[in-house]
Amino acid sequence: MKDHSVKLTILNMLSQGGFHSGQDLGEQLGMSRAAIGKHIKGIQEWGVDVYSVQGKGYQLSKPMQLLDEALLKSKVDTPLELIPIIDSTNQYLLDRVDQLESGSVCIAEYQAKGRGRRGREWVSPFGSNLYLSIYWRLDAGMAAAMGLSLVVGVAIVEALEKQGIDGVKLKWPNDLYFQDKKLAGILVEMSGQAGAAANLVIGMGINLNMVADNQDDQGVTSNITQPWVSLSEVCNALPNQPPIDRNELAATLVNTLHSTLNDYEMRGMTGFVERWNRLDNFLDRKVKLIMSSREIEGIARGINEQGAVLLETEQGVESFIGGEISLRNNEASQ
Numbered sequence: 573m574k575d576h577s578v579k580l581t582i583l584n585m586l587s588q589g590g591f592h593s594g595q596d597l598g599e600q601l602g603m604s605r606a607a608i609g610k611h612i613k614g615i616q617e618w619g620v621d622v623y624s625v626q627g628k629g630y631q632l633s634k635p636m637q638l639l640d641e642a643l644l645k646s647k648v649d650t651p652l653e654l655i656p657i658i659d660s661t662n663q664y665l666l667d668r669v670d671q672l673e674s675g676s677v678c679i680a681e682y683q684a685k686g687r688g689r690r691g692r693e694w695v696s697p698f699g700s701n702l703y704l705s706i707y708w709r710l711d712a713g714m715a716a717a718m719g720l721s722l723v724v725g726v727a728i729v730e731a732l733e734k735q736g737i738d739g740v741k742l743k744w745p746n747d748l749y750f751q752d753k754k755l756a757g758i759l760v761e762m763s764g765q766a767g768a769a770a771n772l773v774i775g776m777g778i779n780l781n782m783v784a785d786n787q788d789d790q791g792v793t794s795n796i797t798q799p800w801v802s803l804s805e806v807c808n809a810l811p812n813q814p815p816i817d818r819n820e821l822a823a824t825l826v827n828t829l830h831s832t833l834n835d836y837e838m839r840g841m842t843g844f845v846e847r848w849n850r851l852d853n854f855l856d857r858k859v860k861l862i863m864s865s866r867e868i869e870g871i872a873r874g875i876n877e878q879g880a881v882l883l884e885t886e887q888g889v890e891s892f893i894g895g896e897i898s899l900r901n902n903e904a905s906q
Contacts, residue, residue, distance in 0.1 A: 619697025719879025741853035
């Protein structure tokens with residue numbers, strides 16, 4: 573694994589605020605100003621906005637709170653590893669399922685190859701969001717994993733509510749929304765054989781302080797194909813809501829996920845249908861369900877205990893699950 577310690581040290585210095593001259597940084601790290609400049613360029617390639625002013629030095633365009641592995645470990649009761657720069661937190665755990673304890677967590681500051689559903693890229697700039705994956709061994713097997721992304725969505729929203737953040741909703745089957753804009757996504761990947769335990773890796777990416785680069789009037793950017801929102805904007809929209817502490821949020825997410833997955837393993841979907849429907853962003857709204865080449869229009873009526881989405885159509889209430897399914901709000905065209 574490539575050594576990024578110098579860049580991370582520079583970022584830690586810059587995160588303290590103010591200007592830092594190339595000469596001062598070089599003296600503290602034992603290298604030339606030119607070498608510092610090359611490291612700054614590499615940091616910028618991670619998506620960090622660092623600007624320079626002649627005679628003053630380098631400064632972050634906005635404050636940045638870095639994750640603290642020791643602090644995180646003190647707040648959770650499960651194995652946790654912070655790898656600041658990684659290809660993918662999900663892939664890291666998938667490659668090590670035979671060595672991991674169930675409940676093990678990997679967190680990163682930056683993903684070079686972050687991915688979402690159907691192999692889509694997950695845009696992952698350094699320090700702007702929260703990238704977290706958890707490994708879970710499900711002894712009941714792969715069939716028992718049905719609806720797991722719904723359960724994880726419930727856990728994330730409930731963790732946010734513990735932080736005082738209300739109004740976040742769920743979009744079937746694996747996204748979090750705030751005021752009809754995407755806040756977070758969930759990716760569940762599994763391996764195993766029929767009749768044996770399932771190895772599950774559950775990843776999530778939550779927008780915390782995403783920069784609106786080339787964003788149009790609908791909130792779509794050039795490299796993200798749907799409207800999105802950051803948790804910082806959510807907090808600004810809520811009365812008396814303080815800024816999010818990234819370490820506190822990460823620890824709350826890990827602990828809530830751990831207890832929720834334990835609950836799911838013991839009880840299955842029992843109880844989760846009501847918890848999910850309470851948070852359904854599209855409940856009782858006109859929607860369009862796209863399943864491969866099929867398009868079904870109806871009114872969303874939540875989910876059932878199999879994790880299927882329920883639509884009220886001309887044929888009555890029908891359930892849909894599996895395949896290439898996505899749910900789109902089409903109220904604007906009604």
